[in-house]
Structure formats: C-alpha cells, structure tokens
Amino acid sequence: MNTAVSLSKINLTTNSSRKILTDINLKIDCGDCVAVIGPNGAGKTTILKIINGLIKQTSGEIEIFNEKISNKIKNQIGYIPQNNYFDPFLPISVKEVISIGLSSKYGIFKNFSDKDRQIIEDTAKNVGIFKLLDTPVGKLSGGEAQKLSIARVLVQEAKLILMDEPLSNLDNKAQKDILDVTDEIYKQKKATILIVLHNLSQIPSCCNKILFMSNGEIVKFGKKEEIFDNKLFQELYNL
Numbered sequence: 743m744n745t746a747v748s749l750s751k752i753n754l755t756t757n758s759s760r761k762i763l764t765d766i767n768l769k770i771d772c773g774d775c776v777a778v779i780g781p782n783g784a785g786k787t788t789i790l791k792i793i794n795g796l797i798k799q800t801s802g803e804i805e806i807f808n809e810k811i812s813n814k815i816k817n818q819i820g821y822i823p824q825n826n827y828f829d830p831f832l833p834i835s836v837k838e839v840i841s842i843g844l845s846s847k848y849g850i851f852k853n854f855s856d857k858d859r860q861i862i863e864d865t866a867k868n869v870g871i872f873k874l875l876d877t878p879v880g881k882l883s884g885g886e887a888q889k890l891s892i893a894r895v896l897v898q899e900a901k902l903i904l905m906d907e908p909l910s911n912l913d914n915k916a917q918k919d920i921l922d923v924t925d926e927i928y929k930q931k932k933a934t935i936l937i938v939l940h941n942l943s944q945i946p947s948c949c950n951k952i953l954f955m956s957n958g959e960i961v962k963f964g965k966k967e968e969i970f971d972n973k974l975f976q977e978l979y980n981l
Contacts, residue, residue: 744772745808746902746934747793752802754788754958762788763958766802770951772901775928775935777945779969780955786938787824789955790904793936794821806902820900824907824938826887830880837862837875839890843898861897868930869893869923885916892923896931903927905937909944921946 752766763785770776778786791797792804795811806815820843840862844854854862866872869889874882882890888908895903905924909917921944928935928948936953939945945952945966952969954962962969 746770746772746774746806747936748803748805748808749789749793750803752792752804753800754792754797755800761958763792763799766960768953768960768963770934770936772807772934773932774951775946775949776937776951776953777949777966778936778938778953778955779942779945780961783957784955785958786955787906788958789953790821790906790936790938793902794819794904796821817898818901820895820898820903820933822888822891822895822903822905822908824910826884826891828879828882828887832878832880834879835875836866836871836877836879836882836890839879840866840875840893840897843894843896865893865896868896868926870919883916885912885919888912888916888920889923892920892927896927899931901933903933903935905935907938907940910940917944924948 747768747770749766749768752763753761754763755761766789778789780786788797792799793806795816804811807818809815841854844858844862863872863875866875869892871886871889871893874886879887879890908920912920924935924937924946925948927933937946937949949966951964952966953960954969
C-alpha cells in the first residue's frame with residue numbers, strides 16, 4: 743500500500759514555549775478516508791495546516807506521496823477551510839471561483855478550453871450548485887459556500903483532500919448534503935481524505951479510519967471499530 747501522508751516526530755511549539763503538537767508519528771495510506779476527532783484544542787486543525795504547508799513545524803519530517811512538501815506537491819493537495827466567508831460585495835461568480843481550481847492545476851495564464859468549461863459545469867452539477875454558476879459568491883448560504891469550496895478542489899483533481907470541520911455552522915440539511923457529497927467524492931475519485939469533525943454523528947460513511955487526538959498528541963489511530971473500543975474515547979464522548 744502506497745503512503746499518502748507520513749509525519750515523523752512532528753513537534754510544534756509557540757514562541758512562548760507552549761506545546762501545540764507533541765511527537766506526532768502518523769502514516770496514512772493512499773485511498774484512506776480518515777476522520778480526525780478530538781476535543782477543542784486537541785491539535786486537529788493544526789495537523790491539517792502542517793500537512794498543507796500552511797504552518798511550519800518546529801521539528802520533525804513530513805512527506806506527502808513520499809516527497810518533501812513543494813509547490814508541485816501542494817498542487818496535489820486540496821484544502822477546504824472551516825469557514826468560507828465571501829465578502830457580499832465581491833464581484834466574482836461561483837463559476838469563476840471553481841475555475842481557480844483549474845488555474846491551480848494548469849497555471850494562471852492558461853486559457854480555458856470548451857472541455858475545461860464542461861468540467862466546471864459537470865463538477866457544479868455533482869455538488870449541487872449548477873444553478874448558481876453565475877451567482878455572486880457573496881450571496882451564497884453557508885452550505886452553498888462549502889459546496890463551492892469542494893467543487894474548486896474537485897476540478898483541481900487533488901489526490902489528497904483536507905477538510906477542516908466542513909459541517910460547522912450549517913443546518914441539518916446542509917450538513918447531510920455535505921456528507922453525501924463527501925461520500926460521493928470518495929466513491930468516484932478514490933482520493934485520500936482527512937476530515938476534521940466535532941461530533942461522532944457527523945462521520946461520513948466512507949471513513950474507514952479514525953485519528954483520535956487530545957492535548958496535541960495522537961491517542962489512537964486505526965479502524966473505526968478499534969477506536970470506538972478505546973476507553974478514553976468512550977469516556978470523552980459518553981459512549
């Protein structure tokens with residue numbers, strides 16, 4: 743099995759010597775869908791940002807698809823942040839934001855072909871925002887904005903997708919829509935997915951592994967049934 747993410751002895755300490763992550767060792771196989779679970783302050787979002795190269799670790803080694811992080815590798819990573827806020831007066835459409843994913847893949851100076859435009863439309867249909875293609879992004883609801891971020895990552899054809907609490911601040915219907923889209927992405931694209939979640943009920947059915955974190959450390963990483971049997975995990979979530 744090929745390795746998508748390899749973290750070796752990762753530590754992150756602030757300037758005031760406060761430890762954010764402590765001795766993180768983790769290997770995620772290509773094709774895994776991993777739910778990252780833990781209490782607030784566990785280091786879940788920080789792990790995603792380090793993998794994406796947004797934060798530099800204090801010490802330790804990172805490899806993505808068996809390579810050091812570079813611009814080439816970053817183009818294979820799709821990152822969906824927790825909050826997708828768009829200025830209500832931003833003069834850019836849904837279609838234009840999705841096309842940013844293609845620019846990331848091909849370069850900013852490439853002229854889009856009819857095939858590219860078809861990819862944008864097909865992707866918008868797949869995530870349920872086709873009717874919004876010409877809508878200004880500032881007029882989107884929270885759920886629609888999350889679907890837009892997913893569409894941008896899909897046209898990028900990212901091999902590794904990082905989702906940071908994509909269900910936060912969404913109503914129940916929007917949460918279900920995002921979970922359904924995530925399951926469909928995994929089924930169609932076979933990408934490796936890491937998804938940070940707050941509630942156990944939000945774990946997509948496609949997730950085959952769980953990364954359980956607490957206080958900046960990995961408590962347990964493995965198959966879902968193994969994690970659910972962990973005593974600390976049961977106590978934390980009142981199972």
